[in-house]
Amino acid sequence: MTADGLLNVNNLNVAYGEAKALFDVSIEINKNEVVSIVGRNGAGKTTLLRTISGFLEPVSGSVIFNNQDITGMPAFKLAKMGIKYVPQDKMVFSDLTVRENLELSSYGTGDYNWEGVLGYFPRLKKLLNNKGGYLSGGERQMVMIARALLGKPPILLIDEPTEGLAPNIVNDLIDIFKRIREDSVLVIVEQNLTVVSGISDKVYPMKEGKIVSQITDREQIKSVSFENLL
Numbered sequence: 649m650t651a652d653g654l655l656n657v658n659n660l661n662v663a664y665g666e667a668k669a670l671f672d673v674s675i676e677i678n679k680n681e682v683v684s685i686v687g688r689n690g691a692g693k694t695t696l697l698r699t700i701s702g703f704l705e706p707v708s709g710s711v712i713f714n715n716q717d718i719t720g721m722p723a724f725k726l727a728k729m730g731i732k733y734v735p736q737d738k739m740v741f742s743d744l745t746v747r748e749n750l751e752l753s754s755y756g757t758g759d760y761n762w763e764g765v766l767g768y769f770p771r772l773k774k775l776l777n778n779k780g781g782y783l784s785g786g787e788r789q790m791v792m793i794a795r796a797l798l799g800k801p802p803i804l805l806i807d808e809p810t811e812g813l814a815p816n817i818v819n820d821l822i823d824i825f826k827r828i829r830e831d832s833v834l835v836i837v838e839q840n841l842t843v844v845s846g847i848s849d850k851v852y853p854m855k856e857g858k859i860v861s862q863i864t865d866r867e868q869i870k871s872v873s874f875e876n877l878l
């Protein structure tokens with residue numbers, strides 16, 4: 649791992665029972681980077697994020713975080729070390745208010761200083777007493793990301809954050825990601841290539857459980873399309 653390295657995935661193989669989902673996947677994530685993982689449905693993007701964040705155990709290969717081998721460590725331990733995963737499902741506790749949803753995360757992390765997090769999401773400040781069940785998809789996504797940001801994690805893995813959201817909310821999220829990157833490394837699974845080209849320093853296209861290439865050239869990232877990626 650280089651001095652800038654934060655997280656390395658080396659030759660990761662993951663299977664669901666007999667069905668292999670990842671084949672020798674290797675990626676490198678450096679400090680201060682925004683990394684996007686792109687690919688069609690079923691390519692293995694979610695499997696990769698879930699393995700890095702400890703929800704799935706690989707068959708072989710390793711995950712190294714800050715020079716420590718974290719392969720196979722459970723998600724709750726990794727979350728405490730600051731590896732936070734925001735799943736695709738936009739699930740918040742629907743009977744709890746936004747404030748209570750955040751309080752749960754504060755309880756878990758010991759971080760009750762909400763100013764920074766609410767600074768990213770001024771909209772949530774106005775919704776603190778609203779129940780999760782009445783929030784829009786975009787607002788739920790904001791609660792999910794805000795919860796994960798408590799405790800100032802060094803790395804945030806976010807699965808399809810803009811899926812199903814209105815274009816104006818997607819633009820808000822792009823701006824928020826540009827600000828969050830000052831504090832946390834972002835690894836984002838994303839199908840929306842406008843988002844990918846707007847925020848990424850590095851793009852890993854995936855196909856059929858494999859990393860197809862690594863794109864770091866700014867101009868190439870700006871002009872990514874599924875046709876020339878996969």
Ligand code: ATP
Nearest residue numbers: 664667668669687688689690691692693694695696
């Ligand atoms: P999507 O964009 O649809 O979420 P993805 O790129 O994230 O797709 P994965 O969800 O990681 O892809 O799926 C990779 C492969 O693993 C697919 O073939 C999928 O059918 C399979 N798979 C995913 N989850 C399971 C599971 N719980 N049990 C069995 N197979 C699974």
